[in-house]
Amino acid sequence: AQSVTxxxxxxxxxxxxxxxLRCNYSSSVSVYLFWYVxxxxxxxxxxxxxxxxxxxxxxxxxxxAEFNKSQTSFHLRKPSVHISDTAEYFCAVSETGGFKTIFGxxxxxxxxx
Amino acid sequence: NAGVTQTPxxxxxxxxxxxxxxxxxxxxxxxxxxxxxxxxxxxxxxHYSVGAGITDQGEVPNGYNVSRxxxxxxxxxxxxxxxxxxxxxFCASSATTSGEQETQYFGPGTRLLVL
Numbered sequence: 001a002q003s004v005t006x007x008x009x010x011x012x013x014x015x016x017x018x019x020x021l022r023c024n025y026s027s028s029v030s031v032y033l034f035w036y037v038x039x040x041x042x043x044x045x046x047x048x049x050x051x052x053x054x055x056x057x058x059x060x061x062x063x064x065a066e067f068n069k070s071q072t073s074f075h076l077r078k079p080s081v082h083i084s085d086t087a088e089y090f091c092a093v094s095e096t097g098g099f100k101t102i103f104g105x106x107x108x109x110x111x112x113x
Numbered sequence: 114n115a116g117v118t119q120t121p122x123x124x125x126x127x128x129x130x131x132x133x134x135x136x137x138x139x140x141x142x143x144x145x146x147x148x149x150x151x152x153x154x155x156x157x158x159x160h161y162s163v164g165a166g167i168t169d170q171g172e173v174p175n176g177y178n179v180s181r182x183x184x185x186x187x188x189x190x191x192x193x194x195x196x197x198x199x200x201x202x203f204c205a206s207s208a209t210t211s212g213e214q215e216t217q218y219f220g221p222g223t224r225l226l227v228l
Binding site: 102 | 117144146148153154155156157158161163169171172203205216217219220221222
């Protein structure tokens, strides 16, 4: 069975600084990988996903994540964060050919002025 | 499109009571799922469905029932509420391509408090 580990429960960072949110997964088969974002008192929204092809995927608001098969990681990065990026970020994995998506425990990103 | 809707937004129950959390989607998605979100534990899959008449268990199915009589609706039933079921519940739906799940669209959530 697949599992997801998000290594940091909280990440405080100053505005305009770079940030990396770490995600490692385990699975015995090929996987799809996702990052979702949850703003306060809202549901989750897809930020970006890796299904196949290029290992570097980007979102429209400047986040990117790189699929590293050898390290079983899918870390999320942004070179310069904004106050509005303050939210909780969830990494998720789904086995190809399967129907279950498993989520990590989440990382709270606090962007300070 | 309204997307994924959930009712109620908030509910208080007494231990032993039963209730149904409603979820509906208007995107003609085949796949629907229920998650619960608890602090420090992320989202845990309760039950899911790959189409009308087909449901299966997720990670934490005990104490919950589901059915899928139509493509649009996927209600979650708490049979006998317990304080351990106090949580925020999210419903999600997605299209499937070649039988594989794609991006999930989440509802706004239902906050449940069991006393």
